[in-house]
Amino acid sequence: MKNQSVSNNIDWITVIIYVVLVIFGWMTIYSADITPNSQYYFDFNQNYGKQLIFIGLNVFLITIILSIDAKFYEKFSSVLFGFSLLLLFGLFFFGKTIAGQRCWYGIGSFTLQPSEFAKATTALALAKYLSDSQINLKNINHQLIALLIIMLPIFLILPQPDPGSALIFVMLILVLNREGLPSWYLLTGFAAVVLFILSLILKLQFVILIAAIAIAIHYFKSRKVNRNIILSTIVMILATGFVFSVDYVFENVFKQHHRDRFNILLGKQVDMDGVGYNTNQSEIAIGSGGWFGKGYLEGTQTKGNFVPEQHTDYIFTTIGEEWGFLGSLVLIGLFAGLILRVIYLAERQKTKFSRVYGYGVASILFTHFFVNISMVVGIFPTIGVPLPFLSYGGSSLWGFTILLFIFVKMDANKVNEW
Known part of the structure; x- marks a missing residue:
């Protein structure tokens, strides 16, 4: 069994859903970004052209992840976690500020957001700690150490300020709950x-x-x-x-813009042209799609650039307008299927490390998916959380790919753990 190739053991259902989401994401970025003056698919000055580069490099990234021995991720989880914390800390000195947030390293015309990669390394570190047979989450000291692993990146991310990314790490407490943390937390x-x-x-x-x-x-x-x-x-x-x-x-x-977002969400304040503009326009765009949508590349709200950041955090608005309620439902079904598949695979792992990491993957994907769509339809404050595999950005795409395919590799390796 040890001689079987990785491709024979990979869970192709997970991979296929991933590929469909990435392709659909590029199609949506293309639709949100294309103009009459755009030079078809390979205009690398446009976001959809840059995303093609990110996707191409993604194939190389997946190949590397799957070629590394699965035990490497467990053995060096602490090192990877420490390195990601160092990158987050370095932002205070070498980070590039965009829209008031110091979340990126500038590399030529591209930027790199280390918090996207810290999600995978934090899940690995948490899995490594909880996989120790001596750890019992009924013990208060063990609880504190597990919570500290989650909180360390949060302490570095909140001052950037990036509350959206910080929230994702907080939800790793769901993993602790699965592993025995008292429900009262x-x-x-x-x-x-x-x-x-x-x-x-x-x-x-x-x-x-x-x-x-x-x-x-x-x-x-x-x-x-x-x-x-x-x-x-x-x-x-x-x-x-x-x-x-x-x-x-x-x-x-809370800062003033945070207070405004909560007040608008709770109906205590109306601001269609200011803080509430994005949400209001996204609701109009999604609502205009009706049951079946206006058709691919036919979204009038999308083409009119009414919704800012429509290729990143608000990409779901393009989907809702062009594909309608049924198309949006299919997308939600794909995400639900992927998350449930990861949970199913996590439960059948032969090692506790792989199981805990699998639940970390599911928690992160679910939180991103739920918060992003809730934010876009106006039932959650706007906090800047991308939609996995669909939103534009190399850091986002690569971070989610690393997160998912490390687990795919672990699952493919379970036949060697008998």
Whole structure:
């Protein structure tokens, strides 16, 4: 079995979905970028021409990933993680500032965003740590170390500032939950988000009343042996303190454009021409596509350049306008199929390292997919998160390709782990 070639063991379902997404992504970038003066497909001064270069180099990148022994990624996971942290740290001194964010290294006319590659190395480092047989996520010390691995890149990314990328790393907590982290971590995070939003739209006394009712219901629905009136009281006090802190944090910690985006999202502010312009135009473009779309290269909103960044973070608007609801549904189905396939493959891995990394891949892809589309349709604040494999950019495409194909290699190698 060890003599079987990698191509015989590769999960071709995953690869085929990946190829379809990349091709569809280039077609959409072409549609969003082409003008009457464009020189067909190979105009390398245009974004669609540059994306062809990125895709071509991607083939070379995949070949390298699949040719390396799968055990290399486990053995050198800490080194790769440390190198990615060094690249993130270096941005403070050598980074290139674009649109107020210091997230890139300038290389000639191209830029490189290290946070895109740090996602794969962080997932590798987390998998390496959790694969140790001595690690038990019921242990508070082990929990703290695992959370620290996730938080290190976040500490370096937030000051850039790049809250979108930071959010992706936060969602790696889903991996920890799969590996035994107590569920109250996730429940606490979810409750904090709900209380934060409610505190922005309701009077504080109503929010506190809602929290008290929820805690009381949980207390009385718990088995008698698990009821703890002191713990419930402490939770209520903490929840009350959190609710009273929301207004201060919102007004003094959040920047003005962040406050504006939340206010627009929650319907407290209307700004069709300012901060809310992108979202408003994207909703118009997607809505104009109807059930079946206007046809490829026929999007009037797309051709009119009404939606900024339509080839990057807002690429889904072009899909919605040109392919309609049914086309968008097919794309969502492809992403759902890829994520579920990765989870399925992760569960059948022979080593804990490969399984944990597989869940890291699924968590990152899901978060990007969910946040990007939610942002475009106006149910999530605009935070600059690309759509995997579709949005324009070499760093984005290569980062997601590295993330996915390291796992493809691990899965192909599992026959050698018997």
